[in-house]
Amino acid sequence: MTQPAEQGQASRTDGPKMVDVFSDVDIDTALATNPAGVAIAAMADEDPAILTLTADLGNVLNEFRERHPDRYIELGIAETNSISVAAGLATCGFKPYVYSMSPFGMLKCAEQIRTDWAYNHLPVRLVGRLTGLAMGLFGTSHHAVEDISVARAITGMTVVAPADAQSAVSLLRATATMAGPVYVRIAEDASPVYDEPPVYEFGRWQRLRDGADIALIGHGMGVGLAVRAAEQLAGSGIEAQVWDAAYLKPHDADAVLAAAATGRIVTIEDHNVIGGLTSIVAETLGRAGVAARLGSVAVPDEDIEVGVPADLYEYYGINVAGVVARAAELTGRL
Amino acid sequence: MTQPAEQGQASRTDGPKMVDVFSDVDIDTALATNPAGVAIAAMADEDPAILTLTADLGNVLNEFRERHPDRYIELGIAETNSISVAAGLATCGFKPYVYSMSPFGMLKCAEQIRTDWAYNHLPVRLVGRLTGLAMGLFGTSHHAVEDISVARAITGMTVVAPADAQSAVSLLRATATMAGPVYVRIAEDASPVYDEPPVYEFGRWQRLRDGADIALIGHGMGVGLAVRAAEQLAGSGIEAQVWDAAYLKPHDADAVLAAAATGRIVTIEDHNVIGGLTSIVAETLGRAGVAARLGSVAVPDEDIEVGVPADLYEYYGINVAGVVARAAELTGRL
Amino acid sequence: MTVETQGDTREGTSAAGPASPTVLDRGRPASSADLRRRADWIRLGTIDLIEQAGLGHYSSTFSCAEIFAVLYYHTLRIDPANPAWPDRDRLLLGKGHVATGLWPVLADLGFYPKDWLRQFGKLGSPLNDHPNMRLAPGIDFSSGSLGHNLSVGVGMALGGRLAGRDYRTFVLTGDGELQEGQVWEAAMAASHYRLGNLVAIVDANGFSGGGPTSAAMNIEPLADRFAAFGWRVSEINGNDVDALVETFDALPDPSGEAPVCVIARTRKGHGVSLFEQAPQAWHLGLLSPEQKAEVVAEISGRMA
Amino acid sequence: MTVETQGDTREGTSAAGPASPTVLDRGRPASSADLRRRADWIRLGTIDLIEQAGLGHYSSTFSCAEIFAVLYYHTLRIDPANPAWPDRDRLLLGKGHVATGLWPVLADLGFYPKDWLRQFGKLGSPLNDHPNMRLAPGIDFSSGSLGHNLSVGVGMALGGRLAGRDYRTFVLTGDGELQEGQVWEAAMAASHYRLGNLVAIVDANGFSGGGPTSAAMNIEPLADRFAAFGWRVSEINGNDVDALVETFDALPDPSGEAPVCVIARTRKGHGVSLFEQAPQAWHLGLLSPEQKAEVVAEISGRMA
Numbered sequence A, B: 001m002t003q004p005a006e007q008g009q010a011s012r013t014d015g016p017k018m019v020d021v022f023s024d025v026d027i028d029t030a031l032a033t034n035p036a037g038v039a040i041a042a043m044a045d046e047d048p049a050i051l052t053l054t055a056d057l058g059n060v061l062n063e064f065r066e067r068h069p070d071r072y073i074e075l076g077i078a079e080t081n082s083i084s085v086a087a088g089l090a091t092c093g094f095k096p097y098v099y100s101m102s103p104f105g106m107l108k109c110a111e112q113i114r115t116d117w118a119y120n121h122l123p124v125r126l127v128g129r130l131t132g133l134a135m136g137l138f139g140t141s142h143h144a145v146e147d148i149s150v151a152r153a154i155t156g157m158t159v160v161a162p163a164d165a166q167s168a169v170s171l172l173r174a175t176a177t178m179a180g181p182v183y184v185r186i187a188e189d190a191s192p193v194y195d196e197p198p199v200y201e202f203g204r205w206q207r208l209r210d211g212a213d214i215a216l217i218g219h220g221m222g223v224g225l226a227v228r229a230a231e232q233l234a235g236s237g238i239e240a241q242v243w244d245a246a247y248l249k250p251h252d253a254d255a256v257l258a259a260a261a262t263g264r265i266v267t268i269e270d271h272n273v274i275g276g277l278t279s280i281v282a283e284t285l286g287r288a289g290v291a292a293r294l295g296s297v298a299v300p301d302e303d304i305e306v307g308v309p310a311d312l313y314e315y316y317g318i319n320v321a322g323v324v325a326r327a328a329e330l331t332g333r334l
Numbered sequence C, D: 001m002t003v004e005t006q007g008d009t010r011e012g013t014s015a016a017g018p019a020s021p022t023v024l025d026r027g028r029p030a031s032s033a034d035l036r037r038r039a040d041w042i043r044l045g046t047i048d049l050i051e052q053a054g055l056g057h058y059s060s061t062f063s064c065a066e067i068f069a070v071l072y073y074h075t076l077r078i079d080p081a082n083p084a085w086p087d088r089d090r091l092l093l094g095k096g097h098v099a100t101g102l103w104p105v106l107a108d109l110g111f112y113p114k115d116w117l118r119q120f121g122k123l124g125s126p127l128n129d130h131p132n133m134r135l136a137p138g139i140d141f142s143s144g145s146l147g148h149n150l151s152v153g154v155g156m157a158l159g160g161r162l163a164g165r166d167y168r169t170f171v172l173t174g175d176g177e178l179q180e181g182q183v184w185e186a187a188m189a190a191s192h193y194r195l196g197n198l199v200a201i202v203d204a205n206g207f208s209g210g211g212p213t214s215a216a217m218n219i220e221p222l223a224d225r226f227a228a229f230g231w232r233v234s235e236i237n238g239n240d241v242d243a244l245v246e247t248f249d250a251l252p253d254p255s256g257e258a259p260v261c262v263i264a265r266t267r268k269g270h271g272v273s274l275f276e277q278a279p280q281a282w283h284l285g286l287l288s289p290e291q292k293a294e295v296v297a298e299i300s301g302r303m304a
C-alpha cells in the first residue's frame, strides 16, 4: 500500500470505527453479541462440573461470574498456564472452558493443547473470541488467521465454528459431553442465520439452501455471507447451494462431494486461505479425485493490512459483494 | 493395541533400539548424522553475522561452538525466549539460527515465530532436529508430526525439508540470504540421496527419476524411501517418477500437476497425513481441478504408538515396503 | 567478544562513522515543567488519535505519559533523521497497546511528517494501535502480544555486546504483562548474560485489562522478584518526571554487569480524574464529545 | 467453596465412601535403611529397563531415586487397587524423562502386573520413557515436555479445593526445567490461589541436558526466587532419605495458605561413581555390559 502521506486523504472521522468487543457493560448478557459467554453460563446452571478460565478476558464472562463466582478462575495474562491448569482440573472431573483471544489462544498454546489436552483425551474446551480480522486496528499482532490450521494439525481435537449465536448454543451443547478437547471458534462479525439453535450431527455440515449452479460453503461469519449472497444470486437467476461448515475437524467429506456435484464451489472464511476451510475443501476433492472449479473468499496469505474490521473485510472482499463476485466469476454469469 | 501383558511376548533384547541422537561424541562432526550442525559451522566461517542459539540442545553444535564460541548463545530450556531473543539479534544485523527439537520448536513457539519473526520479515532460521517419529520411545510427548502444518499457516515463512545431508547443505546455503524467516526441517532417518549438494531453485521440487506409471513425492526421509521404492517398482515393470519436495512453503504446484499427469501419486512423509505434504498435494490438485488417484505413506491422524523408531516406521508402513505396497495398490499391479 | 556485522537490517549510517549531526544526545537538558507539559501534550495527542480511530487505550497510555516524555525529551540517544542508526538507544514497547502515546512524539521529533497522524485508524496507515517496526520509523520492534519484548530486548542487548556498541535497550512493560512466563525467561537470561545495557521499566499501575492485578493474579513483591532473578532494582514514582530524570541519569554504565529494573509506580489513567477513578473502564474505550471536552479542559487547564 | 463434581474422569471409588482397605496411608513406617535400599533397588530396576530399551536417562533418574523411595514407600496416600481414587495424593513428574525410575515402583506396589516391565521399550507397551496417564495405572499425568506439570499441579490443587478434598499434589521438577517460563506462571498462580495443598519438589542436581545449569542458564538463588513468588521454601539434601522423611512429615496441613517448595539438593547420577563423575555424559546413554557389571556391583555391594 502507498504511504498515507502520499495518499493525502482527509482524516475520516465519520467512517467505520472499532467496536469495543471487550466491554463489560452491554455485551456480557446479550446472546447476539456474546453467544458463548451466555450459553456457557446457562450450561453451568445445569452442570456443576463446568468451570471457566481466562487469561485476563473475564469481561465477557460477567454473567457466569455473577452466577458462579467460585467456578470462574482468572489466571492473569498467562495463556499457556491457563491451558495446563485446565488439564489438571479436567483430571479431577471438572469440565473447564478456557476463554481466549483467537490471535493468541490456539497459536500461543498449541504445544500445551496438544500435549496436555489432546494426548490425554481430556474434556476441555478452548473458546476463541475475536477471530479473523475482528481486532482490526490492533492487527499488527492481533489478526487471528492461523488458528484452524493449527487446531486441525492436532490429533484428537474437535474443531467447530458456529455460524451465529443460535449455532453457538447448539455447538457448545453438542460438544459438552465429548471425552476429548474441543476448539470453539466464535466469529465476531457473524450475522444471524438461524432463528433457533439448529440440530447438528457430529462432523456433519448443514445444507441451508438448495441450488444446482454453484455451492457456497462457509463457516463462522462466512455462513451469513453465503446466505445473503445466495439471495442476491437468485435474483440474477443463479441458484446457489449454501452449506454451514460448522465442523472443521472432523469435516464433512460427503458434503464437499455433494457440493462439488454443482461443478463450482466458493469457500468463505475469515482465515488464511491456507489451512482452513479452503484447504479442507480443496484437499477433500484432491483426495477423492473429484474435479470442481474452486473460488475462495478468505484472507490471503500475505502481510495483512491494519484498520477497522469493516474496512478490512471490504478491502479483502470478505463480504456479500465479494461472494457474489466470486460466484459470478465461476459461473461465468452476471 | 492390546495390553502387553496379554500379548505375552518375550522381552526383546535383540530387536531394534533407540539411537542416541543427542550424543556429543561422534555425531557432532559427521555430516551424515549432523548435516545442519556441520553446514552451519562451515557457513559461519565465512559469515561473521551467523549466530546459533539453542534451548539446551548445544550438543549437536559442538563444531560450531569450538570454532565460534562467542557466537553460540545458550538460552537454557526456554524455547519461546530463544525465538524472541533471536528476533532482537536479527534487528542488529545478525543472522541467528535457532536449533530446536521438532516436537517443541515450531509448535511451542508458533506465536512468537509468527509475531516476532514473520510479521517483521526478519532473517532468522529455525532448525528442527528429530522430526516425525525419530524420538521413538520418548514419543508420549515427543512425536513431531504437526510442525509443517503450523509453519505453513504462518504468512511469510519459508519451509524446507532436506532429503539428506547433501540436500541440507544446499538448502541451508540457498536460504541463507533470504530476508524473511525460514524453517529447516532436518529428518533424522534420511538415507543418502545425493552425492553432492544439489542445486535447488526457490520453491521448486527436483525430479529425481522419470516414469509414466505413477509419481512418488517425498520430503525429508521420504525422498530416500521414494528412490529405493522406485528401483524396486522398476523391477516389476512399474516406472515411477520420483520427486524431492524440498520446498514445502512455497511449494511447487507445477511439479504436482506434472506428477498428476501420471494419473497416480503417492506422497511420503514423517508427518501427520493432515497438514503436510499429503495435504499440499491434494489441495493443489483440488484447487486446480485436476483429478489423480492419491495414496499416502504418512503418520495417520490418530494416537501414535510409542516404541523405537524402526518399529514405529514399520508399524505405520513408512518404509520402502510401504511405498511399494501403496504404489502397487494405485497401479493395480504387482 | 566483538564481532563484525553487516549493520542493521534496515538502512543506517555506517557503524564506524561518527554520529551524524542530527543526533539527539543522552541527557538533553529539559526542565521539570517542560517535561510535565510534554506528558500532558502526549495525553492530548492520544485523545485525538483515539477519537479518530473510534476506540483506544486511554488509561494505559496516560499512566506512562511521563515515562515517554522523559525518555524521548531527555534520556534516549536517538537520531530522528536516521531511525536505524546502529548506535541509537532502543525503546521497546512491551505494552504495545500504548503506541498512541508515541505517535505524536515521534512525529514531533521528526521521525515522520506530522500529517501521518491524520491517517491513524485508516487502512494503510503506518501508525496503528500497536506499533509496527516495518511501517513506522522510530519503532525499534513491533508489539501487541504481551510478554515478548523483554526477550527481544535481551536479544538487542546481547547484540550490542557482540557488536561492541554502547547503546542501551529500554523495554517498557506493563505490570499485568509480567504475568507472562516468557518475561521471566527473559529476566533470567538478562542476568545470566550480565546485560547491564538492558533497562526494564515496569509501568506498575496496578491494573491489567480486567481489573486490579492483585485480584487477577498477584505479581508482588515485584522488587523482590526481579532482585531474585538477578536484576538491580529501583522503585520510583513513575508519574513524577523528576524521579524519572534522576533515575535515568543515574543509570549505571551500559558496560555494567546487572540488568536494571525500574519499577515505576504509576496511576493508571494518571492526570485525568475521570480515568483515575475508573482505570479499568477506560482501559479500552471512547470518550463522548462531552467527556472529551471535560477531559481536555482538565489537562489544558494545568498546561497553561 | 465446595462444588459437587462427577468424580474423576477415570473409574474410582465414590468420593463420599470411606477409603477402601487397600489404601496405603500417609506416613507409613519405613526405616532409613529400608528407604535407602529401596532407592538402590530403583536404580537397579532402572538399569534393567534402560538396557531393554537401548537408551535412557540414568543420571537424571539416579538423582531422584531417594525422592521416589520416600514418596512411594512412606509419604503418599495412594491406593494401588484403585489408581483413580479421587482422594489420592498426586505425584506429577515434571521431569518426565525419569519414568524408568517409577515403573518398578508402581509394579511393586501393585498398580499393574510386574511382567509389564518386560514390555518396556516395545511397541504397544503402556510403560514408556515418558509417562502416559492413559496407559499406565498410577500415573497422574503424562509428561515429557518440560515445564508443564507445575501448571497441571496447580489445576489439580485448585480442583481439590473446589471439590473439598484434602489430597496433596506433589510435582517433581528438574532444576533445568525451571528455566521454562511456564513454571513461573504456575508458581505465581499457586501462591495467588493460596494452594497449601501443592508441593513442588525441585530435583536440584545442578545439571540440565547439556551441562551445568549455572553455565547454561543460571537459576539461582532458587530459594529466593520461589520465596519472592510467594512460596514457603525449604532446602534439604535430596539424596538423604532422613531429610526427605523429616521434610515431608513436617509439611503444613493441605488446608494451609502457601504452596510449599522443597529444594532437594541432589547429585545427578547419585549412588554410582561412574555417573557422579560425568553426570552430563550419562544424561542419556547406554551402559556397556562391562560398565553395567561394574555399576551393578557398586550398588549391590552397599545393599547387602
Ligand SMILES: Cc1ncc(C[n+]2csc(CCOP(=O)(O)OP(=O)(O)O)c2C)c(N)n1
Residues within 6 Å of the ligand: A055, A056, A077, A101, A104, C059, C060, C061, C063, C095, C097, C144, C145, C146, C147, C173, C174, C175, C176, C177, C178, C203, C205, C207, C208, C209, C210, C268, C283
Ligand atoms: C499475549 C496477550 N494476551 C492478551 C492481550 C490482551 N491485552 C491487551 S492489554 C491487556 C492488559 C495489559 O495490562 P498491563 O500489562 O498491566 O498494561 P496496562 O494497560 O495496565 O498498562 C491485555 C490482557 C495481549 N495484548 N497479548
Ligand SMILES: Cc1ncc(C[n+]2csc(CCOP(=O)(O)OP(=O)(O)O)c2C)c(N)n1
Residues within 6 Å of the ligand: B055, B056, B077, B101, B104, D059, D060, D061, D063, D095, D097, D144, D145, D146, D147, D173, D174, D175, D176, D177, D178, D203, D205, D207, D208, D209, D210, D268, D283
Ligand atoms: C520442553 C522441552 N524442551 C526440551 C526437552 C529435552 N530435555 C529432556 S531432559 C532435558 C534436561 C532436563 O534438565 P533438568 O530439568 O535439570 O532435569 P535432570 O535431567 O537434570 O533431572 C531436556 C532439555 C524436553 N523434554 N522438553
Ligand SMILES: [Mg+2]
Residues within 6 Å of the ligand: C174, C175, C176, C203, C204, C205, C206, C207, C208, C268
Ligand atoms: Mg497495568
Ligand SMILES: [Mg+2]
Residues within 6 Å of the ligand: D174, D175, D176, D203, D204, D205, D206, D207, D208, D268
Ligand atoms: Mg537437573
